[in-house]
Amino acid sequence: MALVREIMSKDCVTVTPQDTIINAAMKMRDLDIGFIPVVEGKKLAGVITDRDIVIRCVAEKKPDTTKVGEVLSQNLVTVSPDTTVDEAAKINGPRTSAPPACRRTWRTGRCRGLGRPGCA
Numbered sequence: 001m002a003l004v005r006e007i008m009s010k011d012c013v014t015v016t017p018q019d020t021i022i023n024a025a026m027k028m029r030d031l032d033i034g035f036i037p038v039v040e041g042k043k044l045a046g047v048i049t050d051r052d053i054v055i056r057c058v059a060e061k062k063p064d065t066t067k068v069g070e071v072l073s074q075n076l077v078t079v080s081p082d083t084t085v086d087e088a089a090k091i092n093g094p095r096t097s098a099p100p101a102c103r104r105t106w107r108t109g110r111c112r113g114l115g116r117p118g119c120a
Contacts, residue, residue, distance in 0.1 A: 021066045
């Protein structure tokens with residue numbers, strides 16, 4: 001059985017909770033992605049999506065200076081790189097995108113995504 005580590009993307013683009021939503025949106029625009037992991041030090045704090053920005057910022061008329069940490073999505077479902085692809089698919093269920101795969105100890109604060117937009 002294939003493991004997540006064999007198919008996951010590496011060297012994902014990230015932002016911090018202190019970055020502004022404009023910074024995150026510009027990265028999404030420039031890289032043509034809609035999802036960016038949010039890291040605090042070497043820990044995954046959450047994710048910011050284009051939908052988070054639209055629903056929680058634009059629709060609420062928040063200023064451009066709003067911090068990512070104020071609107072990010074938390075309580076993520078993640079899997080280990082040693083999880084089988086079949087198990088990751090079961091965990092993911094009917095969601096439209098794959099769960100991020102995270103190492104127990106992060107190296108350089110980078111996220112590894114399971115075929116995630118924003119990951120190269």
